[in-house]
Amino acid sequence: MSQTEVQLIKADAVQTADIANSAVTDAKITALTSSKLTGALPAISGAALTGISSAGKARNLVVNGAMNVAQRGTSSTSNGYATVDRMSEGEGGLDETCTQSQITLGSSDVGPYAKGFRKAYRIQNGNQTSGAGATDFIRIEYRIEAQDIANSGWDYTNSSSNISLQFWVRSSVAQNFYFIVNSVDGTARSYPMETGSLSAGTWTKITKTIPGDSSLQFDNDVNEGFTVFFYIYLGTNYADNSVSLNAWKNVGNPQTPINTTTWFTTNDATWDITGFQIEVGDSATDFEHRSFAQELQLCKRYYEKLNPKLYILARYSHHDGSPYGQYHFNVEKRVAPTCTFDTTGGTFESSSGYSGNPSFTDTRVDSTTIYGANSVTAGGILYLHTSSGGLLKFDAEIA
Numbered sequence: 001m002s003q004t005e006v007q008l009i010k011a012d013a014v015q016t017a018d019i020a021n022s023a024v025t026d027a028k029i030t031a032l033t034s035s036k037l038t039g040a041l042p043a044i045s046g047a048a049l050t051g052i053s054s055a056g057k058a059r060n061l062v063v064n065g066a067m068n069v070a071q072r073g074t075s076s077t078s079n080g081y082a083t084v085d086r087m088s089e090g091e092g093g094l095d096e097t098c099t100q101s102q103i104t105l106g107s108s109d110v111g112p113y114a115k116g117f118r119k120a121y122r123i124q125n126g127n128q129t130s131g132a133g134a135t136d137f138i139r140i141e142y143r144i145e146a147q148d149i150a151n152s153g154w155d156y157t158n159s160s161s162n163i164s165l166q167f168w169v170r171s172s173v174a175q176n177f178y179f180i181v182n183s184v185d186g187t188a189r190s191y192p193m194e195t196g197s198l199s200a201g202t203w204t205k206i207t208k209t210i211p212g213d214s215s216l217q218f219d220n221d222v223n224e225g226f227t228v229f230f231y232i233y234l235g236t237n238y239a240d241n242s243v244s245l246n247a248w249k250n251v252g253n254p255q256t257p258i259n260t261t262t263w264f265t266t267n268d269a270t271w272d273i274t275g276f277q278i279e280v281g282d283s284a285t286d287f288e289h290r291s292f293a294q295e296l297q298l299c300k301r302y303y304e305k306l307n308p309k310l311y312i313l314a315r316y317s318h319h320d321g322s323p324y325g326q327y328h329f330n331v332e333k334r335v336a337p338t339c340t341f342d343t344t345g346g347t348f349e350s351s352s353g354y355s356g357n358p359s360f361t362d363t364r365v366d367s368t369t370i371y372g373a374n375s376v377t378a379g380g381i382l383y384l385h386t387s388s389g390g391l392l393k394f395d396a397e398i399a
Contacts, residue, residue, distance in 0.1 A: 057153035057280035060288040061144055061226075062086075063298045065167075065276035067102060067119040071296075071305055075101040081397050084121045085299040086142060088397075093136035093235065096126025103272065111203035112168040112274050116289055120168075120274035123232060125266065132261040138232040140273065143398040145334065146185055146225025150218040154280045158212045165228075166207045166284040167276040173263040174200040177271075178239075178256035179230040181210060186217030188251035192243055205275070207284040213248040222334045224398045228278075231256055232271050233264035300331040306392040308348075308384050313372045317379040324371045325384075333365045333396035345389020348373070358384055358392070368394070 069085040076082035077097050079089045089100045103122045105113050112120070123140060155161035171177070176197045183189045193208050218225045240254035263269045275287050290298075306327070313323035329337075339360035341348065349355045356373025363369075370392070372382055 058148070058151075059279055059285075061148055061152060061278040061280075062142065062276050063302075064295055065274075065287070066117055066289065066295070067121045067274050067276075068292055069295050069299045070102040070119075071299065071303060075099060081303070081395075084119075085303060086397075087121050088141040088143075089123060090139045090141050090229075091137065093133050094126060094138070095129045098126055098138055099124040105274070109203060111205065115168075115275065115287065117168065117274045117287075120170075120272045123271045125232075125264065125269040127267040128264055132233065132235065132264050134235045134237040136233060136235045136264070137238065138264070139234070140230040140232070140271075142228045142276070143224050144226040144278075145222050145398070146219045147221055149226045150220045152280050154212065156212045156216045156218065157214050159214070161212045162209050162280075162282050163278060164207065164209050164281050164284040165278050166205065166287070168203050168205050168274050169195060169198065170201065170203045170270075170272040171198045171263060172201055172270045173266050174198060175260045175262050177230070177232060177263075178234070178245075178259065179228065180255060182227045182229065182251050183216050183218065184224050184227065185219045187215050189213055189215055189248050190251045190255065191248050192245050192256045194245055194257075203272075208246075209282060209284075215248070229255075230273065231259065233261070234259050297331055300329070301334055302397045303337075303393070303395050304330055305394070307389065308386060308392060311370070311384040312381065313370065313384055314381045315376050315378060320377050320380075321375055322371045322373070323376050323380060323382045324369050326367050326369050327392075328367045329365075329394060333394065334398070335396050336363045336365055337368075337394040337396040339363055339368050340393045340395070342391040342393055345391065346386045348384060348386050348390050354382060365396075 064084065064086045067084050067087070070083050071085055072082055074083055077099050079091050079097065081088045083100050084102045089098060091098055101122045101124070103120050105118050105120055107113055121140070123138065125138070128136070149156065154163050165181070174197065177195045178192060179195070180190050180192045191210055195204070195206050198204055234256055236258060238253045239256050239258045241257045243249070243254050243257050245257070263271065277284070277287050279285065311325065311327075313325045315321055315323045341357050343357065347355065348357055354372070354374040358373060359371045360368050361371065370384065372384055374382065376382055
């Protein structure tokens, strides 16, 4: 029967068995409207769907992954938390300490700039004159509260349930680098990975899928539960080529295979990172950009500062003594923070003729009481201020 002879095919006249395999090509089924699709759809493998986040699962467990917020400053030779919020630098055995900083990206930063990233976190090497020692190390550290993993939607004891990790990285020296994720609660577990060989001065996007493990445990609390260590260098006391990549093991030395020493022995070598995201799902989706205001509020759970231009302190009416006032934090802290003052940028005064550093007491997750350095008569009022850059600091970071 020719094609022109077919005027009408009755319902159910053509059965599946009447159509040869692959007889209907993709071109024949394009532009289908929803009205042509009825009944139950066949099962579709999740592996065939890309760029779709897992509904009801954590989209980005990393705070400040775009490196936009730097409350403490933009450059420091101190280790620990010193510049970009939530990013910490750890080191040991060095001849000259590293410099950590927040850098600004431009249109020449091919890759991350086009994806909306304008800042990055940088580690710049010192001059390691004695070479690469067995106990030397340089690493970037990022810590996540246990409760954020426990409540993320990741079925972390199931090896078929995954999280995805992604970041952009650039090294001034061409080589491979290792990094690990560690669990903390219960039997601490570690999952080593590598960037692969990086080209010098070129941004590269790294994506990894990390499966669950039957030994993983994450308590529902505010303590450290999940840690990422980016090892720029790790000495041979802590590394060995017997370590298997992309497989869970107990935390402990050796942590990674042996590092190449090229970056470590290059004076002023740099290592940059941005676009850092961890999410629940089988594959990495587009980075979740948040506004600066949103990111700043999330960062203040762990750290905030106050430059008191005019902060009122008062004394109750019954006794002479130090005036005080309760300061309510902008954001409730992870734990009751450590309260300190910093006179690097300026000294504190308590009204005209009074000076001295404040003190703190009764610190809670939502507030602290600030005392002035001077006594006043009952019912007296002073104000705490600094004419320049003196700061009050409230730190609840995960150490």
